[in-house]
Amino acid sequence: MIPALALLVALATPPAPDGHSLRLAITFDDLPAHGPLPVGETRAGIAETIAKTLTGAGAPSVYGMVNGVLEEREPGSAEALVRWRAESLPLGNHGWSHTSLDKMSSAQFEDELIRNEPLLSRTGQSLSFRWFRYPYLDEGRDPGLRDAARSILARHGYSIAAVTMSFADYSWNAPYARCVAQHDTASITGLEQSYLAAAERAIVASRKASQAIYHRDIPYVLLMHAGAFDARMLPRLLALYERHGFRYVTLDEAEQDPAYRADLDPSLPFDTAALQHHLPAPDGPLRPAGFDPADLDKVCLPKGDGK
Numbered sequence: 001m002i003p004a005l006a007l008l009v010a011l012a013t014p015p016a017p018d019g020h021s022l023r024l025a026i027t028f029d030d031l032p033a034h035g036p037l038p039v040g041e042t043r044a045g046i047a048e049t050i051a052k053t054l055t056g057a058g059a060p061s062v063y064g065m066v067n068g069v070l071e072e073r074e075p076g077s078a079e080a081l082v083r084w085r086a087e088s089l090p091l092g093n094h095g096w097s098h099t100s101l102d103k104m105s106s107a108q109f110e111d112e113l114i115r116n117e118p119l120l121s122r123t124g125q126s127l128s129f130r131w132f133r134y135p136y137l138d139e140g141r142d143p144g145l146r147d148a149a150r151s152i153l154a155r156h157g158y159s160i161a162a163v164t165m166s167f168a169d170y171s172w173n174a175p176y177a178r179c180v181a182q183h184d185t186a187s188i189t190g191l192e193q194s195y196l197a198a199a200e201r202a203i204v205a206s207r208k209a210s211q212a213i214y215h216r217d218i219p220y221v222l223l224m225h226a227g228a229f230d231a232r233m234l235p236r237l238l239a240l241y242e243r244h245g246f247r248y249v250t251l252d253e254a255e256q257d258p259a260y261r262a263d264l265d266p267s268l269p270f271d272t273a274a275l276q277h278h279l280p281a282p283d284g285p286l287r288p289a290g291f292d293p294a295d296l297d298k299v300c301l302p303k304g305d306g307k
Contacts, residue, residue: 025254032080035173047080065094092131106148173227178300219254
């Protein structure tokens with residue numbers, strides 16, 4: 001990170017309360033196969049790298065959210081789930097085909113939920129306590145559909161894995177794969193710097209939103225994706241969170257906080273005041289100052305494809 005931006009972020013971030021560390025539950029979406037594969041990498045290898053990094057850092061029971069259709073699209077990719085579970089990390093339900101709630105009926109939503117469960121069970125994942133995350137974090141713009149989906153989740157014993165910190169990490173995986181193919185180490189270094197800067201900005205944004213809504217730091221739930229660049233950057237990303245004073249907690253522990261009450265129990269009314277509904281958009285303030293999200297789409301394009 002450039003020194004000026006590092007200083008700006010440090011000044012903008014309030015310290016943790018005396019005697020209390022900040023709490024962070026890390027979660028990963030889109031297992032078993034997220035983003036393009038760089039040359040020489042495998043889905044299983046990426047999942048194993050992420051899982052071993054997490055357990056080595058002492059991050060407890062990090063959930064990987066699964067879309068079963070990915071196993072059909074990439075035969076053999078389910079080995080990634082085996083590697084994840086080999087590190088004793090749990091799996092959650094992310095919907096079979098990663099379809100937005102607003103593009104489904106309530107009956108289709110229920111089918112998507114149930115269709116994912118056999119794959120989770122085959123990995124040895126217990127379904128006695130279930131976490132679900134909406135694809136695209138889309139909880140429905142139609143209140144009727146939203147409430148129907150919540151009723152379905154409650155009936156099937158699910159809690160909602162809410163998100164209160166995100167920096168659109170998925171955006172870096174495709175340009176990274178292109179840069180690897182071109183052996184463009186300079187561009188990869190640029191991707192690394194912008195990735196960490198975006199993560200730091202997200203810390204500031206989430207903490208400010210939490211202070212504004214709850215007048216305190218709630219336990220934050222971080223959204224990540226199981227991509228190749230995420231695997232590469234995870235040790236440095238975890239070091240960043242640790243420098244900011246975060247300690248890792250489980251998703252279960254984080255969402256026992258009253259801020260997540262309506263997520264833990266979807267039979268309760270939808271909480272429009274909850275922090276996850278007030279986060280800055282991933283393509284807005286979470287990006288580093290002076291960084292255009294469209295720039296990632298231009299990195300390492302084959303010659304003749306860029307403008």
